[in-house]
Amino acid sequence: MLKLPIYxxxxxxxxxxxxxxxxxxxxFTEHFGNAASxxxxxxxxxxxxxxxxxxxxxxxxxxxxxxIIFTSGATEGDNLAIKGVFEMYASKGNHIxxxxxxxxxxxxxxxxxxxxxxxxxxxxxxxxxxIDLKELEAAIKPTTILIAIMYANNEIGxxxxxxxxxxxxxxxxxxFFTDATQAVGxxxxxxxxxxIDLLTFTGHKMYxxxxxxxxxxxxxxxxxxxTAQMDGGGHxxxxxxxxxNVPGIVGFGKACELxxxxxxxxxKRISKLRDKLENALLQLEEAYxxxxxxxxxxxxSNISFKYVEGEGLMxxxxxxxxxxxxxxxxxxxxxxSYVLKALGLGDDLAHSSLRFGLSxxxxxxxxxxxxxxxxxxxxxxxxxxxxxxxxxxxxxxxxIEWAHH
Amino acid sequence: xxxxxKVIDHYNNPKNVxxxxxxxxxxxxxLVGAPECGDVMRLQIEVDEATGVIKDAKFKTFxxxxxxxxSSLATEWLKGKSVDEAVKIDNMDIVEELNLxxxxxxxxxxxxxxxxxxxxxxxxxxxxxELVFEEKGVH
Numbered sequence: 001m002l003k004l005p006i007y008x009x010x011x012x013x014x015x016x017x018x019x020x021x022x023x024x025x026x027x028f029t030e031h032f033g034n035a036a037s038x039x040x041x042x043x044x045x046x047x048x049x050x051x052x053x054x055x056x057x058x059x060x061x062x063x064x065x066x067x068i069i070f071t072s073g074a075t076e077g078d079n080l081a082i083k084g085v086f087e088m089y090a091s092k093g094n095h096i097x098x099x100x101x102x103x104x105x106x107x108x109x110x111x112x113x114x115x116x117x118x119x120x121x122x123x124x125x126x127x128x129x130x131i132d133l134k135e136l137e138a139a140i141k142p143t144t145i146l147i148a149i150m151y152a153n154n155e156i157g158x159x160x161x162x163x164x165x166x167x168x169x170x171x172x173x174x175x176f177f178t179d180a181t182q183a184v185g186x187x188x189x190x191x192x193x194x195x196i197d198l199l200t201f202t203g204h205k206m207y208x209x210x211x212x213x214x215x216x217x218x219x220x221x222x223x224x225x226x227t228a229q230m231d232g233g234g235h236x237x238x239x240x241x242x243x244x245n246v247p248g249i250v251g252f253g254k255a256c257e258l259x260x261x262x263x264x265x266x267x268k269r270i271s272k273l274r275d276k277l278e279n280a281l282l283q284l285e286e287a288y289x290x291x292x293x294x295x296x297x298x299x300x301s302n303i304s305f306k307y308v309e310g311e312g313l314m315x316x317x318x319x320x321x322x323x324x325x326x327x328x329x330x331x332x333x334x335x336x337s338y339v340l341k342a343l344g345l346g347d348d349l350a351h352s353s354l355r356f357g358l359s360x361x362x363x364x365x366x367x368x369x370x371x372x373x374x375x376x377x378x379x380x381x382x383x384x385x386x387x388x389x390x391x392x393x394x395x396x397x398x399x400i401e402w403a404h405h
Numbered sequence: 406x407x408x409x410x411k412v413i414d415h416y417n418n419p420k421n422v423x424x425x426x427x428x429x430x431x432x433x434x435x436l437v438g439a440p441e442c443g444d445v446m447r448l449q450i451e452v453d454e455a456t457g458v459i460k461d462a463k464f465k466t467f468x469x470x471x472x473x474x475x476s477s478l479a480t481e482w483l484k485g486k487s488v489d490e491a492v493k494i495d496n497m498d499i500v501e502e503l504n505l506x507x508x509x510x511x512x513x514x515x516x517x518x519x520x521x522x523x524x525x526x527x528x529x530x531x532x533x534x535e536l537v538f539e540e541k542g543v544h
Contacts, residue, residue: 307467309443309467309468309469309472311470312416312469312470312473315408315469327443336443347440347441384465384466384473385465385466386447386467387440388467389424389465402438402440402441402445
């Protein structure tokens with residue numbers, strides 16, 4: 001039976017897998033100990049559970065458990081990696097390279113670095129959302145200490161050429177940090193094969209709990225260190241103080257294990273559904289996929305429906321389908337998506353975009369329902385759109401003098 | 406953000422969607438907003454030349470639900486009013502009627518601008534001087 005409402009906003013957060021919840025429950029009540037309590041069984045139990053989870057987390061990304069620093073989530077990981085490297089390697093240089101399609105947690109941290117006297121280069125991306133490797137290499141200077149480029153983008157799902165980036169970083173002796181929040185658990189990520197020095201991700205984007213994430217910090221070739229941004233009891237090898245969130249960590253570990261074991265099967269099924277959705281919606285006139293379709297996460301699609309506005313579009317079905325739009329109206333700032341604009345999309349196309357994020361729990365019936373609901377709403381709103389009428393009459397909208405307000 | 410019931414009702418059952426003959430002397434057309442800003446409204450009035458009463462009004466809007474509702478409501482209010490009365494429609498009346506939240510006030514301003522633009526287009530076509538309006542400047 002079709003279950004409503006349908007959740008297709010899985011890039012924002014995923015539902016937690018019931019198996020994850022089950023693994024966590026004993027650690028709230030029965031095994032409530034502090035993992036740092038070294039002198040009694042309550043502490044030992046908690047520590048054991050954390051150690052086990054640390055292995056589960058490390059295994060998913062091909063890391064050593066000692067290289068995993070538990071955090072509160074990807075935003076903290078972004079802050080700790082960038083600010084921590086900036087402080088730790090201050091004697092080497094103060095220049096960081098990133099891209100203008102990064103998540104705000106990276107961009108705003110870089111802005112902060114600039115205020116502290118650091119220098120940041122923001123690379124533009126190509127029309128397909130990928131960075132230009134030549135531009136990246138050209139941006140490196142003697143003072144460059146860090147390249148911060150995301151693994152996959154949260155709005156368009158485009159996967160950056162991580163291996164090529166790490167090769168360039170290595171060649172110039174620069175550290176490479178990647179925000180892999182959208183990628184880990186969805187596609188194979190291997191810190192060794194990919195040549196990553198620092199990597200952040202979070203539990204709640206991969207069917208785990210909110211409030212728990214990890215920062216991978218490489219220990220060998222090279223040994224990377226970050227300056228702690230939170231001082232206290234010296235937990236997590238001194239890089240992140242604070243009593244460990246044991247139930248969260250246990251759940252995060254379980255979520256990582258499930259992703260590792262089920263990713264391949266899940267991806268086959270989900271990418272088929274995504275393609276079905278995308279191909280059906282592209283049957284509509286003037287509908288365009290944003291970003292590379294080739295280098296892209298298997299569960300994401302970002303489509304612009306020209307001449308209809310995203311928020312108006314969502315209103316046609318948002319009682320039954322949960323989605324995001326790049327439209328200004330959905331944000332507090334009234335600015336359309338900066339990621340879509342970075343691809344070179346006009347504001348009008350950015351306003352007309354919808355982001356679909358499928359999950360392990362998405363069904364074919366839900367996709368069929370979504371195709372129908374969105375197609376109908378697009379057609380209905382185009383009948384109501386003066387821009388659609390002009391387009392149909394062959395009027396070039398660029399020739400009209402709009403009253404910008 | 407939840408929409409008011411009235412906004413939802415206008416969105417689901419918009420009143421007076423359509424196009425009037427913009428070449429006709431009795432029709433005034435107002436096209437306001439810009440695609441880059443995420444909303445464009447086109448509002449048209451057809452005026453009975455003998456009485457000066459607006460006998461028909463149509464709209465088409467590219468925008469969010471509040472923009473669609475504001476223009477739909479505007480066409481309802483315009484019908485049956487004289488041009489002189491129509492000039493007096495204030496955006497805050499629309500805000501009140503539709504319970505628009507502060508971030509959506511610009512939708513009502515746009516609807517008021519569209520009304521005034523349509524009236525001026527009609528006046529121009531009929532050899533009357535265009536009215537000068539104060540800038541609201543909220544959007």
